[in-house]
Structure formats: C-alpha cells, structure tokens
Amino acid sequence: MRTRLAITTHAILERFFPERRLFLKSDTDTRFIRLRPSTQLFAYAGASAIVAWAIIATAILLMDSIGSGSFREQAKRDQILYQERLNALSLERDSRAEEALAAQQRFNAALKQVSAMQSELLASETRRRELETGIEVIQSTLRDTMKERQDAKIALAALQTQSEAGTGDGTAPSGGDVPVSFMADALAKTAEERDQVLANAQTALNMASDLELELSLVHEQNDQIFRQLEEAMTISVAPLDKMFRSAGMPTDSIIEQVRRGYSGQGGPLTKLSFTTRGEDDPSADQLRANKILNQMDLLNLYRIAAERAPFASPVKSAVRYTSGFGYRRDPKTGGRRMHNGSDFAGSTGTNIYATADGVVTHAGWQSGFGRLVIIKHDFGIETRYAHNSRILVKKGQRVSRGDHISDMGNSGRSTGTHLHYEVRVNGTPVNPMIYIKAARNVFEEQNQRAVAQNDR
Incomplete structure (x- = not known):
C-alpha cells in the first residue's frame, strides 16, 4: 500500500510535472511512453545539473584564461625590471672594478711615495x-x-x-x-x-x-x-x-x-725602521x-x-627569482614543505657559475635534484646546483669562483627550467640570499664611500 507521504508527494509532483505520454506511431502500430512525474523530475534535475556544470566550467575557463594573461603580463614586467636591475648591477660592478683598480694604483703610488x-x-x-x-x-x-x-x-x-x-x-x-x-x-x-x-x-x-x-x-x-x-x-x-x-x-x-693556512715564511721578520741608529724603542x-x-x-x-666563501650569485644572465628559502606550497603535491634553497628560473642552457673556490664532491644524477653539482668550500660550507641540463665538471676537480660549472635545465623533480641553489654550513641548509645580499650590500656601500671620497 502506498503511504500517505508517497500520495502527498505524488500529488505535489503532479501539480508541477503532470503525467505525460509520448506516442510513437508506425504504419501498423501505435505505442506510447508514459512519463511519470518522478521521471520528469529526475530528467529536469539532470538537465539542470548539466547546464550548471557547463556554466561553472565556462566561468572557470574564462577566469583561468584572464588570470593566465595577467600572470604572463606580470611575468614580462618582472622580467623587464629584473633585466634592468641586472644591467644596473653590471654597470655598478664595472664601475666598482674600475674604482678598485684606481684605488689599487693610488695605493701602489702611495707606497712608492712612502718608500x-x-x-x-x-x-x-x-x-x-x-x-x-x-x-x-x-x-x-x-x-x-x-x-x-x-x-x-x-x-x-x-x-x-x-x-x-x-x-x-x-x-x-x-x-x-x-x-x-x-x-x-x-x-x-x-x-x-x-x-x-x-x-x-x-x-x-x-x-x-x-x-x-x-x-x-x-x-x-x-x-x-x-x-x-x-x-x-x-x-x-x-x-x-x-x-x-x-x-x-x-x-x-x-x-x-x-x-694558519698561509703561514709559510722564508726569513726572519724585521721591523720597519726610519733611522740608522738602531734604537730598540720604535718611533x-x-x-x-x-x-x-x-x-x-x-x-x-x-x-x-x-x-673561499660563496659571496656571489650563481647566475649572471637575466633570470627570475621564483622561490625562496623556507616553507612553501609544494609545486607538485600542493602540500606545505620545507624548501632548502633558492630557485632562479631562466632559459635552458643558461650558464651557471661556482660562487667560491672549492672542490667538486658530486657531479652527476641524484634523485629529486636531477643533474646535480656539489662543491665543498672552506669553513664547513657546501653549495649545491640542481636540475642542470649539462654538467661541465668532474668529481674531485678544483674550481674557482666564476668558473662555468654547468648549464641550467629541467632535470629531476622540477616543473620548469630553473636552478635550485643551496648553501649548507656544517650540513645545515641556510638561506643563500644571505650571502648574495651581504656581498651586494658591501659593494654598494663601498661604491657610495668611494663616490663621497671623490666628491671631497
């Protein structure tokens, strides 16, 4: 027996979805399909769901397209700004080099004058x-x-x-x-x-x-x-x-x-003297x-x-700083994970340079890092250069600051062409930008002091 609730529900459905018949006629026979109110309700709900899904999907695609366009424009603007900054830094580096050379020449002239x-x-x-x-x-x-x-x-x-x-x-x-x-x-x-x-x-x-x-x-x-x-x-x-x-x-x-490492001597250390009397008490x-x-x-x-310390940038070309040191949203899984280095995105084949003198302790493939170069420096410091497309050094090779050691790539666990750069002190990862910014701030301060001294 149909319950009272079922009868009431059917009556309500009948009001909005009255029973309909769909006739199918042929030459010899006529048949019909009975569309009950419940069947019509399910069909209406399904059609509404499909239309809603189509609207939402279209809106998402439009928003993603608009966002991607804005992101690309922002990336282009960032790249232009970064390129201008790199050009300015290059000019500053050249001017500092010239000033350092001039200062060295003045210093040598002063020493000759003192002599x-x-x-x-x-x-x-x-x-x-x-x-x-x-x-x-x-x-x-x-x-x-x-x-x-x-x-x-x-x-x-x-x-x-x-x-x-x-x-x-x-x-x-x-x-x-x-x-x-x-x-x-x-x-x-x-x-x-x-x-x-x-x-x-x-x-x-x-x-x-x-x-x-x-x-x-x-x-x-x-x-x-x-x-x-x-x-x-x-x-x-x-x-x-x-x-x-x-x-x-x-x-x-x-x-x-x-x-201690540079303590070799070839003779006794004598005091600088300005007199021929040979007094014991210095003037x-x-x-x-x-x-x-x-x-x-x-x-x-x-x-x-x-x-002998990594006070330099591993890349000198136009690159984009895409990720820093610390906790971040993992680009693969989306979870919150620790990032032990800094990422610099650029074009495939961009030159990567050693940031300090040292010895190569690893030059090959390593899971997650792809083609990886590890350089051991003094003072317990180690630098890592990951996701390379090509490695130009071998294990045990001694390198100097500014040597071309590899080319930027997309090997290993990576979402695009970039350099993953790490600095570790006694095995503990530290923020690489500390060293890069420290050297940059010192050079800028020296430049300002040299300009102020020249103005005087």
Whole structure:
C-alpha cells in the first residue's frame, strides 16, 4: 500500500510535472511512453545539473584564461625590471672594478711615495749626523785655536816683560825684534783662522737649520701619506668584516684559520725602521707604519677568505627569482614543505657559475635534484646546483669562483627550467640570499664611500 507521504508527494509532483505520454506511431502500430512525474523530475534535475556544470566550467575557463594573461603580463614586467636591475648591477660592478683598480694604483703610488720619503728621510738624517760631526770638529778646533791664542798672548807678555827688564830703560834689545815679530804673525794667522772657523760654524748652523726645516716638511708629508693610507685601510677592511658578520660567519676564527693556512715564511721578520741608529724603542712613524702593514695583512686575509666563501650569485644572465628559502606550497603535491634553497628560473642552457673556490664532491644524477653539482668550500660550507641540463665538471676537480660549472635545465623533480641553489654550513641548509645580499650590500656601500671620497 502506498503511504500517505508517497500520495502527498505524488500529488505535489503532479501539480508541477503532470503525467505525460509520448506516442510513437508506425504504419501498423501505435505505442506510447508514459512519463511519470518522478521521471520528469529526475530528467529536469539532470538537465539542470548539466547546464550548471557547463556554466561553472565556462566561468572557470574564462577566469583561468584572464588570470593566465595577467600572470604572463606580470611575468614580462618582472622580467623587464629584473633585466634592468641586472644591467644596473653590471654597470655598478664595472664601475666598482674600475674604482678598485684606481684605488689599487693610488695605493701602489702611495707606497712608492712612502718608500721614496723613507729614503729621503734616511739621507737627510745621514747628512744631519755628518753636519753634527763636522760642527763638533769645528768647535773642537775653535777651542784649541782659542787656547793656543791665549797661550801666545801669555808668552808675548812674558817676552815683553823680559825685554823691559833686560834694557832697564824700557827699550827692547837688538835680539828681541825677531820673537816679537814672529808672535805678531802667529797671532794674526790665528785670528784669521778663528774668523774662518767662525764663518764655517755659522754656515754649518745655517745648513743645519735648513735641514731641520726640510726634515719637518718630510715629516709633514709622511704624516699626510700615513693618514691617507690609514683611511684607505679603514674603508677597505670594515666592509669586508661587515660582509662576513652579515652572513653570520665568525670573523675571528675565519681569519685565524686563513692565517694558519698561509703561514709559510722564508726569513726572519724585521721591523720597519726610519733611522740608522738602531734604537730598540720604535718611533711614532714606525708604530703607524707597522699598524698599516698589519691592516694590509688583515685586508689580504679577508680577501682570501672572501674568495673561499660563496659571496656571489650563481647566475649572471637575466633570470627570475621564483622561490625562496623556507616553507612553501609544494609545486607538485600542493602540500606545505620545507624548501632548502633558492630557485632562479631562466632559459635552458643558461650558464651557471661556482660562487667560491672549492672542490667538486658530486657531479652527476641524484634523485629529486636531477643533474646535480656539489662543491665543498672552506669553513664547513657546501653549495649545491640542481636540475642542470649539462654538467661541465668532474668529481674531485678544483674550481674557482666564476668558473662555468654547468648549464641550467629541467632535470629531476622540477616543473620548469630553473636552478635550485643551496648553501649548507656544517650540513645545515641556510638561506643563500644571505650571502648574495651581504656581498651586494658591501659593494654598494663601498661604491657610495668611494663616490663621497671623490666628491671631497
């Protein structure tokens, strides 16, 4: 028996979907198909669902097409901006290279000038010592001459006394004319020698005064050169120290490690000296010169360490930064996963360069990474270059910063042509952009300081 609910439902359906018959007539027979209200309801619902699906699918396709167009336009704009930025960075790099070369030339010229000033200073001090010795000899001769003159005066007085005593009337004897004439000639000669000695002494004192003035000018020039060298050392060392600290690298231990690796010597270390006296206590100029030499050594150690750390970008062509370090939505599965590097998308075959000196520890296929290059650097640092289309180095090969090691590709677990670049410190992944940005900020700061110094 039909229930009351079924009867009520059928009555409602009859109101909206009355029963219909579809007649099918042939030459010999006529048949019909009965369309009940429930059948019509199912047919209507199915047709409505198909129409709704078609509308939604069409809307999705239109939205996707519009979004794809906007995304492509945005990608083109980003690529143009990135290309302009790369061109600007290239110009800045070239200008920094020229400024560094000019600074090196100025530094070499300053060192040559310091060396010339040191030679002049040594010669001046030698001449001063000779003049002091000459003055002492002249003064000694003058004292001896004055003593001889005084003795001659005493002897002349004694002879005059004896002559007066012998004559009794105050007239000199006939034989007394010879010694008196001789003593007069000796006194005149002595006075002439005394005047010459006094003139020579005055000349020597004038020369000594001139040498002291020249020596003071040399000291002033040396002081100016020292100030320029000290300022140049400060400008050169401070940014490199900041670059290492920005990357979270302990500068003290790194410099000590580099110093131990470059500690070979071929002879005793002697102090820089500006004098021929050989005093044990260093002068102020010696201390300043030794300090500059120590800063030059520190600058050289920083440069060696910078070459051995990945302070550079692995790509120099126009690329797009598509993914950074950290958690992200996985491009394959859509889940949230950790991304241990940075992705740079570009065209197939784009050159990839080593970011620091090191040794290749892996050059081949690895699951997920595709064609992978791993380079081991100093200070426990390791860099990885994944998804390559071609590898140009071999395992065990030593490479330098800027060497072409591979070409960009789409191998391994990848959705498109790009470079996956990793930096690991003691096996732990770190953000590669820390090193790239640290070097970039330091170079920009050096450029600004050089421009400010040139303006002054």
